[in-house]
Amino acid sequence: MSRMWRYFLLYLARKAGRYRTLLLAILMICLCLGFFVLMLRLLRRSHVRPKAAQLSVYLTPGDVTPAGAEAYARGWVGFPSLHSKVNCSQAITSPRRNFMYPQTVPRATSGDILKQCRNNCKAFAENNGFNRYPRVTKEELRFPIAFIILFHQDLDQVLFLLRAIYRPHNVYCLSVDLSASQVLIEATLAVSSCLQNVFVASKLENIVYAGFSRLMADVHCMSDLLSHKVKWNYVINMPGQQFPLKTNLEMVQILKLYNGANDVLGDIRSRYVPRRYLFKHHVMMEKNSSIPTVAETMHLNRPPPHGFRIVKGSAYNTLSRAFVEMVLQHPWVKDLIHWSRDVESPDEYLWATLNHASDMVVPGSFKDVPENKPWLTSYTVWQGSAKCVSKFVRWICIFSPGDLPQLVAQPHLFANKFYIDHHPAGLHCLDQYVYNLSVTGTVRALDYYRTLPFLVPFNDFDN
Ligand SMILES: *[C@@H]1O[C@H](CO)[C@@H](O)[C@H](O)[C@H]1NC(C)=O
Numbered sequence: 001m002s003r004m005w006r007y008f009l010l011y012l013a014r015k016a017g018r019y020r021t022l023l024l025a026i027l028m029i030c031l032c033l034g035f036f037v038l039m040l041r042l043l044r045r046s047h048v049r050p051k052a053a054q055l056s057v058y059l060t061p062g063d064v065t066p067a068g069a070e071a072y073a074r075g076w077v078g079f080p081s082l083h084s085k086v087n088c089s090q091a092i093t094s095p096r097r098n099f100m101y102p103q104t105v106p107r108a109t110s111g112d113i114l115k116q117c118r119n120n121c122k123a124f125a126e127n128n129g130f131n132r133y134p135r136v137t138k139e140e141l142r143f144p145i146a147f148i149i150l151f152h153q154d155l156d157q158v159l160f161l162l163r164a165i166y167r168p169h170n171v172y173c174l175s176v177d178l179s180a181s182q183v184l185i186e187a188t189l190a191v192s193s194c195l196q197n198v199f200v201a202s203k204l205e206n207i208v209y210a211g212f213s214r215l216m217a218d219v220h221c222m223s224d225l226l227s228h229k230v231k232w233n234y235v236i237n238m239p240g241q242q243f244p245l246k247t248n249l250e251m252v253q254i255l256k257l258y259n260g261a262n263d264v265l266g267d268i269r270s271r272y273v274p275r276r277y278l279f280k281h282h283v284m285m286e287k288n289s290s291i292p293t294v295a296e297t298m299h300l301n302r303p304p305p306h307g308f309r310i311v312k313g314s315a316y317n318t319l320s321r322a323f324v325e326m327v328l329q330h331p332w333v334k335d336l337i338h339w340s341r342d343v344e345s346p347d348e349y350l351w352a353t354l355n356h357a358s359d360m361v362v363p364g365s366f367k368d369v370p371e372n373k374p375w376l377t378s379y380t381v382w383q384g385s386a387k388c389v390s391k392f393v394r395w396i397c398i399f400s401p402g403d404l405p406q407l408v409a410q411p412h413l414f415a416n417k418f419y420i421d422h423h424p425a426g427l428h429c430l431d432q433y434v435y436n437l438s439v440t441g442t443v444r445a446l447d448y449y450r451t452l453p454f455l456v457p458f459n460d461f462d463n
Pocket residue numbers: 087088089090
């Protein structure tokens with residue numbers, strides 16, 4: 001056996017001797033090919049961003065990570081730098097003067113956030129407290145909510161808001177303005193690939209204030225949300241400067257009472273501003289400015305299609321799934337959206353007009369006089385309407401600690417607006433307040449919501 005083997009080897013060696021050059025050539029070709037493939041791979045790697053999605057964390061509703069006391073100890077509630085400095089129980093009931101609270105908090109830049117997400121999604125989620133939520137109840141699990149957040153700056157404030165409303169069974173669409181900085185957009189994408197139920201809208205807009213693009217940003221998110229695997233019951237849209245006044249459980253119980261009704265602001269009297277749709281508007285570049293704006297032209301707009309009566313409302317609403325399904329499919333609504341191109345602030349007309357349409361069956365709509373109902377999606381203090389402790393920007397109050405007692409007494413789901421760099425103790429304490437209610441599973445009185453005029457009545461046979 002061993003002899004045969006030796007002969008065979010000798011034979012091979014002789015053959016190899018004869019074909020030495022050929023073998024050498026084959027070896028060289030193999031080496032070259034290997035080298036080429038390696039270079040190709042290296043090149044590809046430098047072009048493709050690391051896929052954070054592969055690392056994305058799957059938090060589950062049962063992941064009761066250290067909620068409550070330990071969440072506080074790990075700096076997951078409010079701003080860590082304010083913990084020892086602000087007594088929030090006292091600030092909520094009888095706030096001191098605004099200047100007596102710390103005026104700034106350390107900020108995280110978009111670059112910081114991007115780095116955290118790319119390094120390690122799990123660490124990002126944990127360090128930022130995305131797993132601080134208490135165990136999600138069965139009732140909440142059966143009633144997922146979709147949220148849309150629109151923003152163009154202050155990603156750290158957006159994350160502060162997102163953490164407050166974050167639950168692993170809900171779904172979140174982030175619509176980042178394409179005119180935001182490149183690094184902010186990249187960081188937003190990185191955040192979304194770290195959290196499994198958070199995504200960036202499939203289509204982003206270069207948003208012009210008061211323009212058609214602002215409306216479309218919400219429409220894109222809604223359309224993405226309809227095809228998302230989470231079968232949400234309601235969608236609530238908001239800007240990054242909003243903050244919740246209710247816990248997730250409270251929102252679920254309130255929305256269940258709505259019973260399919262939409263909560264949409266409607267106004268045909270005082271703040272109606274018909275010029276905004278009677279005349280055509282165009283996006284223009286203002287003199288001396290690089291920022292495009294919407295300007296009124298002298299041309300009359302066409303009348304609205306299909307005899308729609310135009311109602312003014314707000315961009316921010318609470319809409320039932322059935323409403324959104326209809327809106328994105330109905331040909332009349334397509335026409336109305338098309339007509340809205342020439343309207344100033346069409347986001348403040350479209351949802352209100354649909355929710356009060358009379359010639360069309362609209363799920364969850366309101367048939368009575370639009371003003372005969374409250375609007376509870378977002379609590380905003382307009383200049384002249386109520387007290388604002390610190391300041392108004394564009395006629396809207398920027399909330400501060402001094403506003404907290406009035407804020408926590410409101411029936412609204414959210415409050416608008418906060419600036420992270422303007423008396424941040426306000427945001428800090430509101431986060432503590434709502435978080436404490438979440439941890440204890442507290443649901444405050446719901447009687448007010450049972451008698452709202454816009455509810456869809458429960459069918460008596462169901463009871
Ligand atoms: C915070 O304020 C409340 C009520 O004003 C008071 O009872 C409590 O002792 C204070 N907590 C701390 C840690 O000072």
